[in-house]
Amino acid sequence: MTNLSEQIIADLLLEYTGQELTDSRRWRIGSALSGLFRERGLDNVEQLVVLLSEQRDNVLAKETVDALLNNETYFFRDKPMFDQLENDVLPRIAKQNEKQKRISIWSAGCSTGQEALTLAMMFADQPMRWKGWTIDILATDVSNKAIKAARNARYTQFEIQRGLGVGQMLQHFEETSQGWQPDRAIRDMITFQQHNILEPMVRATRFDLVLCRNVLLYFCADTRRRAFDRLVEAMAPDGWLMLGAGETSVGHTDAFIPARKLPGLYRPFEAAEATEEQEGTNLAAAR
Template sequence: MTPTQYAYLAQFLKERSGIAIGEDKRYLVEARLGPLARRLGLAAVADLVGRVSAGDLESQRLVIEAMTTNETFFFRDGGPFAAFTDVMLPELLVRRATERRIRIWSAACSSGQEAYSLAMLLEDCAPRLAGWTVEIVATDLSSEVVERARAGLFSQFEVQRGLPIRQLLKHFTQEGDRWRISAALRARVQFRTLNLLRDFSALGRFDIVFCRNVLIYFEEATKSDILARIARQMAPDGYLVLGAAESLVGTGAPFGPHAQHRLLNVPAPRSTAAIAAAI
C-alpha cells in the first residue's frame, strides 16, 4: 500500500466512522484488512483500498466493519453494572415514580453482551419494576455485529467471559456448541445499526447512556461533538457511563460527577446537564 493509498484510507475511515489511524497503525490495517482482501480474492490490501476509492459500496462497508473494534464481554469491568444496580436504578425508581418509565441506551453495543447484561440485571429486579416500562436501545456501527447481537447466539468462549454460571443456566439454552439467550431477554433489547457520527436525535431521550470504550478511538473534536449530542439526548438528571480509560477532560461536555459513588471519577464540569461516570 502506497503512502497515498494509506492517507486516503485514513481520511476515509475518519470521515465515515470517526476512527483515527496514524502512521503507527499500519500493522493494524494490514492485520485487519489482509484477511478481508484474501476473502474477496484480492492479492493485497492495496487492491482493496483501490476498490474503496473507486466507490464500491460493499467494499467500503466491509472495510469499516473490519476496522471497527468489537471487543466486549458480559458484565465487562464489573463496576458499571454494580453502579447500575446499586445507584442508578434505585435513584431513578424514586425520581421516575410518576411516569414509571426508564430508557437506557447502550451505544457501541458490539455483539450485544453489554445490553444483555443490563437486561439480566433488570430481570433480577423484576419485582421492583412491576408496572414499569424499561427500554434498552442498543446500537452499533457494524450491521454484521448488530445482527449477531439480535440473534443472541454466543460461543462457549463468549459465555465464559464474565457471565456468572447462575445467569448462564437461568437465561441461556445450549444449541450444539453455542448458547442462545432467552427470547424474553432478546425482546427486552431493541438493536439498531447507527453511526455515532450521524444524527441520532430520532432515538429519543434517555435516562442512562452506556458509551464505553469507543470514544478512545476518536480525535478530540469528534469526541467533543459526540458527547455534546449525547447530552442533548439525556434527561437533566440522567447518567452517562464511560469506559475506565476514557475522560471528559478537554471536551467541554456538560456532565458532572456523581457525588455518592466512589467509582464515579470524572472532573467537575462548568455545568451539570447530567451525571457522568468513568468506571
C-alpha cells in the same frame, strides 16, 4: 504496505465513523483486513485500494470499515461499573421515574450485544423490584456487521463464558445448535439499531442512562466534543452517562460534570448543579 495506501484506508474509516486511525494503530490494518482479503481474493492493501477506487457502490467500503472496527466486548465488562449502576444509579432513576414506571437506556457502541444483554439481565434478576416497569434498552453501533450479530444473538462457548458464571448462563441462555441464545424475556427489552454516535438520535423519549464506553478513545478532540454534544442532546435533563475506564469528559466538554463519588459516571451540567445544590440544602437542614 505503502504510506499512501495506509492513509487512504485511514481516511475511509474517518469518513464513515469519525474514528482516527493514528500512526500508532496502523500496524493492525493488515491483520484486521485479512478476512476481507480472503473473501475478496486479494493479497494486500494496495490491491484493496485499487478495487475500492474502481467500484462505484459503497459495499466494499462499508465492509472495509466494518473489518477495521474494534468490536471487543464481553458480558459484565468492568463489573464494578455495573455494580455502581445496580446499587446507586438505577435506584435513583427509579425514584425519579416512579410515576411513569419507565426507564430508557442507550447502549452506544454496543458491538455484538453483550453490554445490552448485561443490562437486561440486571433487571431480570430482580423481577419483584421491577414488576410493572417498562425497561427500554436501545443498543446501537456504527458497524452493520456487529448489529447483525447482536440481532442474531448466538454466542459461542468462548463468548458466553466471558463474564458469565455457569448459573447465569443456565438462567438466562439456552444452548442451541447455533450457539447460546438469550431468553426471550431479556431479548424483548432490547432494540438493536445501526447508528453513528456523531449523528442526531431521532427519538421522542430521552434516555435516563447512556453507556458510551471505549468509543470516544478513537476520536480526535473536535470529534469527541461533537460526540458529547450528541450524547447530551439525547439524554434526559437529569440523566446519567457512563464512560469507559480510559475516558473522561473533563477537558473535552462543558456539557457534563463527573458524578460525585461514582467513578466513570457523569451528569449533564444542569443536573449536576441541581444535585449539588440539593445536597447542600440537605446538609444544612441536617445541621
